[in-house]
Structures are given as structure tokens and as C-alpha cells.
Amino acid sequence: xxxxxxxxxxxxxxxxxxxxxxxxxxxxxxxxxxxxxxxxxxxxxxxxxxxxxxxxxxxxxxxxxxxxxxxxxxxxxxxxxxxxxxxxxxxxxxxxxxxxxxxxxxxxxxxxxxxxxxxxxxxxxxxxxxxxxxxxxxxxxxxxxxxxxxxxxxxxxxxxxxxxxxxxxxxxxxxxxxxxxxxxxxxxxxxxxxxxxxxxxxxxxxxxxxxxxxxxxxxxxxxxxxxxxxxxxxxxxxxxxxxxxxxxxxxxxxxxxxxxxxxxxxxxxxxxxxxxxxxxxxxxxxxxxxxxxxxxxxxxxxxxxxxxxxxxxxxxxxxxxxxxxxxxxxxxxxxxxxxxxxxxxxxxxxxxxxxxxxxxxxxxxxxxxxxxxxxxxxxxxxxxxxxxxxxx
Amino acid sequence: xxxxxxxxxxxxxxxxxxxxxxxxxxxxxxxxxxxxxxxxxxxxxxxxxxxxxxxxxxxxxxxxxxxxxxxxxxxxxxxxxxxxxxxxxxxxxxxxxxxxxxxxxxxxxxxxxxxxxxxxxxxxxxxxxxxxxxxxxxxxxxxxxxxxxxxxxxxxxxxxxxxxxxxxxxxxxxxxxxxxxxxxxxxxxxxxxxxxxxxxxxxxxxxxxxxxxxxxxxxxxxxxxxxxxxxxxxxxxxxxxxxxxxxxxxxxxxxxxxxxxxxxxxxxxxxxxxxxxxxxxxxxxxxxxxxxxxxxxxxxxxxxxxxxx
Numbered sequence: 183x184x185x186x187x188x189x190x191x192x193x194x195x196x197x198x199x200x201x202x203x204x205x206x207x208x209x210x211x212x213x214x215x216x217x218x219x220x221x222x223x224x225x226x227x228x229x230x231x232x233x234x235x236x237x238x239x240x241x242x243x244x245x246x247x248x249x250x251x252x253x254x255x256x257x258x259x260x261x262x263x264x265x266x267x268x269x270x271x272x273x274x275x276x277x278x279x280x281x282x283x284x285x286x287x288x289x290x291x292x293x294x295x296x297x298x299x300x301x302x303x304x305x306x307x308x309x310x311x312x313x314x315x316x317x318x319x320x321x322x323x324x325x326x327x328x329x330x331x332x333x334x335x336x337x338x339x340x341x342x343x344x345x346x347x348x349x350x351x352x353x354x355x356x357x358x359x360x361x362x363x364x365x366x367x368x369x370x371x372x373x374x375x376x377x378x379x380x381x382x383x384x385x386x387x388x389x390x391x392x393x394x395x396x397x398x399x400x401x402x403x404x405x406x407x408x409x410x411x412x413x414x415x416x417x418x419x420x421x422x423x424x425x426x427x428x429x430x431x432x433x434x435x436x437x438x439x440x441x442x443x444x445x446x447x448x449x450x451x452x453x454x455x456x457x458x459x460x461x462x463x464x465x466x467x468x469x470x471x472x473x474x475x476x477x478x479x480x481x482x483x484x485x486x487x488x489x490x491x492x493x494x495x496x497x498x499x500x501x502x503x504x505x506x507x508x509x510x511x512x513x514x515x516x517x518x519x520x521x522x523x524x525x526x527x528x529x530x531x532x533x534x535x536x537x538x539x540x541x542x543x544x545x546x547x548x549x550x551x552x553x554x555x556x557x558x559x560x561x562x563x564x565x566x567x568x569x570x571x572x573x574x
Numbered sequence: 575x576x577x578x579x580x581x582x583x584x585x586x587x588x589x590x591x592x593x594x595x596x597x598x599x600x601x602x603x604x605x606x607x608x609x610x611x612x613x614x615x616x617x618x619x620x621x622x623x624x625x626x627x628x629x630x631x632x633x634x635x636x637x638x639x640x641x642x643x644x645x646x647x648x649x650x651x652x653x654x655x656x657x658x659x660x661x662x663x664x665x666x667x668x669x670x671x672x673x674x675x676x677x678x679x680x681x682x683x684x685x686x687x688x689x690x691x692x693x694x695x696x697x698x699x700x701x702x703x704x705x706x707x708x709x710x711x712x713x714x715x716x717x718x719x720x721x722x723x724x725x726x727x728x729x730x731x732x733x734x735x736x737x738x739x740x741x742x743x744x745x746x747x748x749x750x751x752x753x754x755x756x757x758x759x760x761x762x763x764x765x766x767x768x769x770x771x772x773x774x775x776x777x778x779x780x781x782x783x784x785x786x787x788x789x790x791x792x793x794x795x796x797x798x799x800x801x802x803x804x805x806x807x808x809x810x811x812x813x814x815x816x817x818x819x820x821x822x823x824x825x826x827x828x829x830x831x832x833x834x835x836x837x838x839x840x841x842x843x844x845x846x847x848x849x850x851x852x853x854x855x856x857x858x859x860x861x862x863x864x865x866x867x868x869x870x871x872x873x874x875x876x877x878x879x880x881x882x883x
Contacts, residue, residue, distance in 0.1 A: 387655055481827040
């Protein structure tokens with residue numbers, strides 16, 4: 183009836199329990215909903231802000247011809263998308279303004295031009311009067327025998343070529359860091375609470391009669407990690423999908439790249455912080471004592487977050503560059519630097535390797551502390567005692 | 575056979591176990607007794623791999639227990655433990671799976687055992703919503719759900735009301751009849767006496783007595799004599815050679831006779847005090863055997879000298 187269980191099967195069983203328990207947990211559901219609402223909120227905010235420079239429909243009587251072209255050109259200069267709508271008579275044009283079919287109408291012909299609007303709109307006024315003036319000027323110049331293209335033209339040279347794209351990626355990275363940081367804290371906290379729950383309810387003794395401490399730890403971290411990665415992936419998908427649907431960003435390729443890097447750094451950051459939190463949590467036996475043992479690891483996380491936000495405004499500063507290599511800080515600082523550009527692949531490689539070394543160290547030493555401390559269910563275990571009692 | 579062989583364990587300078595060993599045959603129940611802190615829990619934890627013995631080993635069917643063998647042991651720790659927020663049915667199925675059952679078999683076993691222990695209606699409730707008695711039943715179900723080959727239970731009766739005790743006793747006897755060796759520790763010696771085929775008494779890290787209750791009794795029997803002499807003055811038997819007064823209360827006297835002491839001389843001495851309303855050898859209860867066995871030998875000698883003086 184019972185078959186031998188491999189380590190993999192045990193780890194999977196533990197992970198499956200973590201997922202099925204958490205997915206029904208109120209804190210988890212609430213936090214997921216909150217994150218998604220937050221992301222949607224950011225998107226809607228962007229859409230509302232962008233909608234200020236919405237398109238304006240301008241009615242023109244007769245053949246728009248030069249006036250139409252001039253209106254569109256003026257609109258572009260003033261950051262207003264102008265759509266020219268043609269009407270046959272002045273009355274039709276006025277009626278369309280009344281019914282709000284168009285935002286304004288240019289009536290009275292070329293001799294006596296008049297702009298009809300429902301509410302005064304200075305931007306539209308400027309566009310229309312500029313266009314009419316330009317057409318008139320063009321006509322006058324043509325009559326005088328001067329070709330408008332002979333007039334001096336201003337040439338524009340951009341010194342910082344792709345600054346707008348960088349800014350956009352950095353904004354995405356900062357939003358991503360906020361999500362990444364929140365999820366790291368949340369899921370590492372879940373791991374810690376789970377460890378203490380098992381200790382305080384003493385169920386850990388029953389568990390350890392069937393498996394080794396590292397299998398329990400691995401199952402817990404993997405299970406919650408899969409859930410965390412799933413959640414951040416859903417948020418990323420909603421974010422990217424929404425951003426593209428609402429046309430908030432112009433560079434989908436860059437956006438996807440930044441988000442993928444964020445996912446990658448989430449995995450590394452989670453591996454480190456979940457292990458640290460789990461090991462710290464194994465030292466205490468009551469949820470009330472959790473705060474004090476989690477403080478050091480939490481501070482690293484908070485420091486990383488603050489530095490990352492600072493790095494967004496100064497991605498080439500010494501602080502950002504140095505901290506982007508420091509394990510624990512790198513998962514939050516490096517994506518910001520990467521999004522801002524100017525990071526060589528080898529730099530990312532070094533940060534990743536340092537991070538992996540740190541994870542290996544924490545798992546090795548931490549696993550020993552964890553196994554030494556798990557069965558000491560009275561009060562708080564000292565780190566050194568746990569290290570000595572743990573399995574090598 | 576489940577064999578505990580020469581277990582030694584110390585925590586620093588504290589020698590908890592100094593050569594604990596006993597054997598439990600399949601289909602028999604072994605009562606593990608000892609004062610608080612005698613080392614019962616440590617012995618059981620070593621068997622479950624939760625503590626490492628400094629020396630000695632625990633064998634099942636002639637082979638040292640390893641992880642695979644432990645998966646076939648049902649265990650109830652002294653510190654009860656279940657996931658408080660997990661539902662009864664799911665929890666039992668989870669433990670069944672940790673013991674190697676597949677998902678379908680685990681679900682069936684969880685349903686069966688929750689039903690058999692009277693928890694059928696509570697399957698969907700989280701454990702923390704259950705009364706303490708019912709939580710204890712879930713704990714037992716968790717130990718039994720994987721159809722273990724061996725049961726090791728640390729204080730399974732503590733905290734149960736008499737009805738719960740009977741239900742648990744019945745469940746354990748049933749396991750025994752099915753050929754499972756059962757080891758349990760308990761302070762309720764009357765229960766141990768009633769249920770167990772054999773008993774082990776642990777004191778100061780050593781087994782001071784093992785065997786059936788009958789054997790222990792035979793070893794001690796013939797030594798405690800109850801004499802009721804209503805008219806006798808206090809201390810009437812103190813001066814008799816080879817006799818130790820165990821207790822004396824208004825003439826109702828318990829005497830311990832050293833080997834070779836003639837009980838007829840004690841009777842003669844009793845008759846000299848007046849009427850003798852009772853004179854007979856007394857069957858020691860397990861409680862007395864226990865007291866005798868765990869008493870500190872140094873103190874016991876001192877007590878004897880005091881009485882003799």
C-alpha cells in the first residue's frame with residue numbers, strides 16, 4: 183500500500199500543500215486583488231492623463247485643401263491631434279458644433295474667417311488662427327512671387343538621442359520594483375509565518391518523523407515561490423496587456439524586456455530572502471516573536487528598495503553602481519540600471535553570480551540552523567546553538 | 575520484533591539515556607513508564623529519527639530503522655501537533671501521503687479513519703474549531719491513517735476523558751490484535767496494567783524493570799505482608815528482625831520482609847499485641863511496583879537504615 187517516497191516527491195507534496203493552503207488564505211487573496219487593482223489604477227491614471235491631449239474635430243466648410251493641411255500641421259506643433267471634418271454649408275457646420283459632433287467649426291470662408299465653438303478653447307483657437315494665418319501668409323508670399331521654402335528653416339539636433347525611451351523604461355522599472363518589493367516582502371513573510379506556524383503548533387515533530395528538514399524547507403520555499411512567480415507573472419501580463427491596449431507606452435519590445443528581467447530578478451531575490459526569512463523564523467516558536475528575528479533581513483530588503491528608487495533618478499551614480507552588485511540589494515537596483523541602459527552584460531553576469539553564491543551560502547548554513555532549531559519549541563533559540571545542533 | 579538496544583544519549587553533561595533497551599513482539603502492547611524527565615520521550619524521539627542516539631540503535635525486523643522503515647511507523651508526539659487551520663479530512667490525507675500512500679488511497683484512508691474515530695461530521699472543519707478531545711482523536715487518526723506496521727505513542731491517554739480513554743484503548747487493542755507492536759508511554763499506571771502485555775520502567779536513564787506485569791509482581795511478591803492489629807501500639811513491628819515497615823496506620827500495617835525471614839514469627843509477634851483481624855500476602859499494584867522500581871537506591875538504603883535503627 184505504501185511505496186517508498188523520493189525526496190522529489192516529498193518536496194512536491196509539501197509544496198502542493200503550501201499552494202493549496204495559501205490560495206484559500208484571505209491575506210493572499212486580498213493582496214492579489216490589491217496588486218491587480220493597483221496596476222489597473224496606474225494604467226487608468228495614465229490613460230486619463232494622456233486623454234488631456236485628445237483629438238479635436240474641426241469642421242471646415244467646402245474643400246479643406248490647404249486649410250486642412252495647415253490645421254493638422256498646427257495641431258501637431260501644439261500637441262493636439264486634429265481631425266478635419268468637411269461640411270457643405272456654414273449652417274451645417276454650426277449645427278454640428280451645437281450637437282457636439284465637432285469641437286469647433288471654421289466658417290465664413292477665407293475672406294472673413296470665424297471659429298465657432300461651444301466653449302472657449304484656447305488651444306483650438308491657437309491651432310485654427312495659426313493655420314488660417316499660415317495659409318494667408320503662404321498665399322500673400324505666393325502672390326509676391328516668393329516661394330515659402332526659401333525662408334530659413336530651423337533644424338533640430340537632439341544631443342541625448344533616446345532619452346524619452348529611457349525614461350519610459352525607467353518608469354516601468356520603478357513600477358516593477360514597487361511590485362517586486364511588495365511581493366518579496368509578502369512571500370518571504372508567508373514563508374516565515376509558515377515556519378513558525380509549524381513550530382508553534384508542534385506539527386513539525388510529526389512532519390520530521392517522515393522527512394528531513396531540508397525537504398520541508400525546500401517544499402515550502404518552492405511552493406510559495408511558484409505561487410509568487412505566478413502572481414507577479416499575472417500582474418506583469420495585466421500590466422503589459424493594459425499598457426498596450428490603452429496605448430500608454432510606445433515601445434512594447436523594450437517594455438517586455440524590462441518586465442522579463444524583473445521576473446528573473448524576482449526569482450533570485452525570492453530565493454535569497456525566503457531562505458533568510460525561513461531560517462530566522464525557525465529560531466522562534468511564537469508568531470509574536472517573529473518581528474524581532476526578521477528585522478535584519480527586512481532592513482536589507484527595505485534598503486534595496488530605497489536605493490533602487492534613488493537609482494531611478496541617478497542610474498549612473500556610484501551608489502547605484504556599487505549596490506547593483508551587492509547580493510540582496512542587486513535584485514532591486516540592477517533592473518533599474520538595466521532599464522536606464524548603460525549596463526554591460528558582464529556587469530549583470532557578475533551581479534547574478536554574486537547573488538547565486540549568497541543563495542548557496544544561506545541555504546547551506548541556514549539549512550543547518552533550521553534543522554537544529556526546528557525541534558526546540560520552547561522560547562527563542564540562539565543562532566549558535568542551532569548551528570551546533572543542526573545536521574551538517 | 576521491535577528492539578530498542580543499548581541507547582545512550584547525553585545533552586552536554588546531562589546523561590539522559592544510559593543504555594536503554596527493551597523488546598516488543600509483534601501483536602503485543604508495551605507500556606513505557608517512568609517519572610517525568612526519565613527519558614521516555616527522548617527514547618521515542620530517537621526511534622523516530624528526531625534525535626540522534628550517541629550509541630545504540632532501534633531495530634525493526636532485525637534491521638536498524640531508517641527513513642523508509644520510519645515511514646511505516648505511526649507516531650504520536652508528546653507535544654500534540656496538527657495544522658490548526660487545515661481541515662480534518664485534508665490533514666489526515668496529507669499525513670497518509672507523507673507516509674507514502676497515493677492520493678486516492680490517502681483520501682479513502684482519511685475518510686475511513688475519521689469515520690472510525692467518530693469524526694465523520696467534522697471532516698470539513700479546521701482542526702482549531704474542534705474540542706480538545708476531538709483534536710486528540712484527529713491526532714490518533716493521523717498516527718493510524720497510513721496503516722502503520724508499528725505504533726509509537728508518547729502519552730496518548732493524557733488529557734482524555736474516561737470515554738475517550740476507552741475509545742483509544744479499544745483502537746489500540748484492535749491494532750495489537752492485527753499484529754502491530756504498540757509502544758506507549760503513560761503515567762496512568764492502572765491503564766498500563768490493564769492494557770499492556772509487558773511493561774518497562776525507566777528511571778535515571780536506565781530500564782530498572784521490564785517484563786509482564788505478572789513477572790514484575792512475582793519478582794516483588796512474597797515480600798509485602800499486610801497485617802491488621804487494631805490493639806497494637808505504634809511501631810509494634812519496627813524491632814522485628816528482617817522486617818521493614820512500609821506503612822502503618824491505626825494498626826493496618828504493611829511490612830516488607832527480607833528474604834529468609836519467617837512470616838510465622840511476624841504472626842506470633844502480631845498475636846502478642848492482641849487481636850489480629852487480617853494477615854496475608856498482598857499483591858502489589860503496578861503503582862507500588864513502580865514506586866519501588868524508581869525509588870532512588872541511595873535514598874532507599876538510607877530509609878532502610880533509618881527503619882532498622
